[in-house]
Amino acid sequence: MGKITLKTFMISCVCFIALSCSNNQNKVNFELIPVKTGEKWGYVNKKGEYKINPQFKDAQFFRDGLAKVLSVDGKVGYITEDGKYKIPAKFKEGTPFKEGFAFVVVDGGYPTCINKSGETIFQLKQAKYAFGFSEGLAMFQTTDDKFGFVDESGKVVVNPQFEFTRPFNEGYAAVCQNKKWGFINKSGKIVINPQFQGVMDFHNGKASFYNGKQSGFIDVKGNYVINPQFDYAMSISEGMASIYSGKLFGFISENGKIIVNPQFEEAFSFKNNLALIKQNDKYGYINKEGKIEINPQFDEATMFFGDVAYVKNADKWGVIDKTGKYLINPQFDEMKSYLSDYNLEMVYNFNLEHLPSVKTDYYNVTSFIKKFFERATNNAFDGFNDFSTLQNIVNHPLYGSSLTDNGEYVAECDEIHEITEEIYINKTIFFFSQPIYTLVSDSWYNTTKQFNLSEELSAIEYQFSFTGNAIDKGGAIANGLKDEIGKRYGINFECKKGDYIGYQKNGKLNFIIVNNDYWVSLYVAFSKENVDKLLLSNASSDSIDNTTAVPL
Helix, strand or coil, rough: CCCCCCCHHHHHHHHCCCCCHHHHHHHCCCCCCEEEEEEEEEEECCCCEEEEEEEEEEEEEECCCEEECCCCCCCCEEECCCCEEEEEEEEEEEECCCCCEEECCCCCCEEECCCCCEEEEEECEEEEEEEEEEEEEEEEEECCCEEEEECCCEEEEEEEEEEEEECCCCEEEEEECCCCCEEEECCCCEEEEEEEECCCCCCCCCCECCCCCCCEEEEECCHHHHHHCCCEECCEEECCCEEECCCEEEEEEEECEEEEEEEEEEEEEEECCCCEEEEEEEEEEEEECCCEEEEEEEEEECCECEEEEEEEEEEEEEEEEECCEEEEEEEEEEEECCCCCCHHHHHHCCCCCHHCCCCCCCCCCCCHHHHHHHEEECCCCCCCCCCHHHHHHHHHCCCCCHHHCCCCCCCEECCCEEEECCCCEEEEEEECCCCCEEEEEEECCCEEEECCCCEEEEEEEEEEEEEEHHHCCCHHHHHHHHHHHHHHCCCCCEEEEEEEEEEEECCCEEEEECCEEEEEEEECCCHHHHHHHHHHHHCCCCCCCCCCCCCC
């Protein structure tokens, strides 16, 4: 076994554990198990029978009667236990429901708290990240990277002032100031001064700490109750805590007495009187006396969810009971092997990625929209309309000097055009219905292209790229384009397979907007038929852009 470090310790915990320290965990439905077969997620019961057929790109455990799922087009929604959407899949990001609330973000939007009916409770416009509720308070990180807490009405009860925080547990939250950790109460008062290199949450009135050399335990007043003596120590669960000492894991009691001598490669908290351990590179389970109850035999395994655990062998997941008997033989490609809200409980190093959160997608597009639409008039874009020809493009000051052909029906300009400091056009593509050149032989071995400069333009594509604060704000920028086009041209957009399509009543200017977080393509077509042809000719592509030219 290689050397254990904080980093590998963290990775092991995140990959293999399912924590049940929170009082809210009893609202998790473990009777419906998220499983993956092929590329789709669904839900089975403890017999392995499908109760909700595989149909999602991702699926989480049911909490408070709702489960967060990811639809086939990559949007977050929430379903009931019969598999029907209670809250439609329309969000870019979302957290699982906890204490009756979830945070969601739409393209271009702020972190928004919703209830189980999908109604907006409040928005956190000052938040860069928002995290789920714990004990009535939700932590958030501001755009200047300070952490604070809000209550269920959205009122800030702990002002953003900390470098990092952790969710509240047993009335206290771990906070970091000047790279040292301590604890606050729910009014934001520091009750244990930041002094530790790392801490874990309070459980049974005790919290594990790391002083840079060794780990021990403190009480809610900050007094040592178990002196620092271990390399690492996990939180107390069911009266015992896993400790790492001498390069092996064992267990201590709440008063610090060693109950199970360090002997395992890995060991996790007791759940339902059994602890997951690793020995000889395989996972099994021990009882509180240290006796092996289920022999180490699994490639991966979880802690017990009630009376069952999930195990993996030969790249397939199954379910066992407390005797080690298979209730579901290994057959699934993936199973949810951890709950998504308290993976940090066993990790000294803070990492935002291990807590469910949403990130703001808001981006101020005002300057970009104003500058880009200086190109637009009622019936033309960039000076081009349905009467424009290849000659007009050649003569255009922005495109003529760097125009090249890309097949018979396409001309393009690779010159970068800056719109704002953070948004620029990296390519402009011009589509035609008829070939823009013919091949002419001037000898038996040589041909040249003879361009038809009178050929009429059918559509334009603007490919936008981003930098700086706009780097992952494709949704916000696409929404800004959609809103401005709708307002200017009286167009109502419809969404088809994630792309926005809009037709002008007179048919002169029609639009398609395609985007992900990191780029946006805007198509301007000079007839409805050209829009339909663009969609039809690229129906199998992830993006409408296709370098293989097709006639429009």
